[in-house]
Ligand SMILES: Nc1ncnc2c1ncn2[C@@H]1O[C@H](COP(=O)(O)OP(=O)(O)OP(=O)(O)O)[C@@H](O)[C@H]1O
């Protein structure tokens with residue numbers, strides 16, 4: 001169970017305080033499959049970074065399985081069982097895909113085991129296992145490897161920031177299956193940030209984040225029809241521009 | 244025979260756990276410790292200077308020469324001249340390297356002057372590793388000079404590594420390439436503490452279609468200092484590329500000085516240099532996999548210098 005209590009995140013920009021996450025309250029139950037959506041710039045990635053500890057909250061607190069993690073650093077949160085697949089995967093000179101998967105599992109997993117994780121994200125493992133995680137890989141390939149590192153960790157709370165971005169439509173269905181599998185095998189919570197209807201469709205709960213606040217939170221059955229109807233995410237951002 | 248410290252040094256600089264196969268010449272504390280020659284590779288002690296001449300016959304294929312140097316006495320200072328005369332149509336690996344263990348208070352210094360005369364169509368892989376250890380106050384100093392003279396269509400691939408324990412180094416590498424010749428250099432360097440390392444390259448592309456690629460990856464920690472200077476001269480239709488990629492940490496100081504000198508409209512010369520600290524997002528990613536900041540740093544540097 002993850003509880004966010006009155007979380008605010010502010011940055012200083014040109015001597016002005018900009019509020020990116022604004023007194024946000026949220027409670028995420030165990031074993032849930034949750035999709036966060038909302039307009040571009042609404043604060044979804046920022047919220048994910050606050051949960052992972054990549055950014056410090058300006059105020060408020062976070063409780064994970066009863067433990068206050070507000071002041072913990074990234075490493076400690078990772079060790080407690082939080083994982084995060086970045087929206088923009090990171091490049092490393094000289095670190096190979098196999099190395100990264102070994103670091104993710106924390107053990108010297110066999111090449112075969114590492115290949116399993118790559119196959120799960122639709123990469124023909126043999127071709128990739130010895131490649132460096134650098135800019136010679138395509139955007140979609142990097143994205144899949146990023147997802148594989150989180151699968152390899154198999155922690156109880158996994159966050160994926162727009163995992164479908166850059167993934168071709170042939171692999172998309174498999175990807176959805178991958179997420180359903182994690183949920184079954186790890187019995188953990190999967191939190192996906194996405195704009196894709198097909199991902200929204202497999203959620204237990206949908207959360208809409210807008211202007212740094214939770215504007216909607218409920219079961220898929222309640223929220224999805226609303227989003228696809230008049231108040232769709234697309235319309236929200238359009239109305240923002242016209243304001 | 245070699246003692247245990249010397250054997251340990253050999254392992255560090257030449258990955259040698261026992262006597263190597265093929266030709267070799269092992270120099271320990273300023274003297275010849277062991278030598279082997281083969282039908283195609285002869286090693287002869289120089290008469291005018293300390294050092295050896297290595298003769299590799301035309302057409303020698305898939306053979307190797309190991310010429311490691313180990314120093315385990317404090318206060319040894321030597322300049323050694325090693326010349327390699329490589330015939331035509333050869334394919335040979337040469338492994339050099341110097342390991343110094345200095346537990347004393349006097350400086351130990353090895354300056355190796357290596358000259359390579361590479362025959363037509365020959366392919367050479369040259370691996371050189373420098374390593375220092377020991378708790379003494381005496382410095383461990385290495386000043387290698389490498390000269391390469393490449394005949395038509397020859398190919399030289401040099402891999403030079405200095406990761407640990409050398410206090411002071413001034414490396415000079417000079418090459419002249421004839422038509423169709425190629426020289427590739429990979430240099431990896433790490434300095435820490437008060438260490439100083441300077442590396443100066445000068446590659447002359449003299450023959451049509453000659454090409455070179457000089458790639459340096461380095462990490463400077465603590466108060467160490469590195470200077471990387473590379474000059475490529477294009478005298479004809481040729482391709483030259485130099486790349487210096489450095490990670491700077493703590494209070495280190497890194498200088499990268501490129502010099503491209505084109506004397507022909509068809510000389511294509513490129514230099515890229517980048518100096519910067521470890522990228523924050525790389526640290527964040529590895530920490531999110533459960534590594535501490537120090538562990539993440541170690542992985543990033545280890546990969547970078549691989
Ligand atoms: N360090 C920062 N400094 C200034 N502005 C920031 C900073 N970090 C985030 N922002 C701003 O905060 C807002 C929210 O950004 P965030 O990346 O969380 O949006 P998002 O909901 O993930 O959008 P998208 O759907 O486009 O990925 C944006 O307007 C962004 O420009």
Ligand SMILES: [Mg+2]
Pocket residue numbers: 044045046087161
């Ligand atoms: Mg985002």
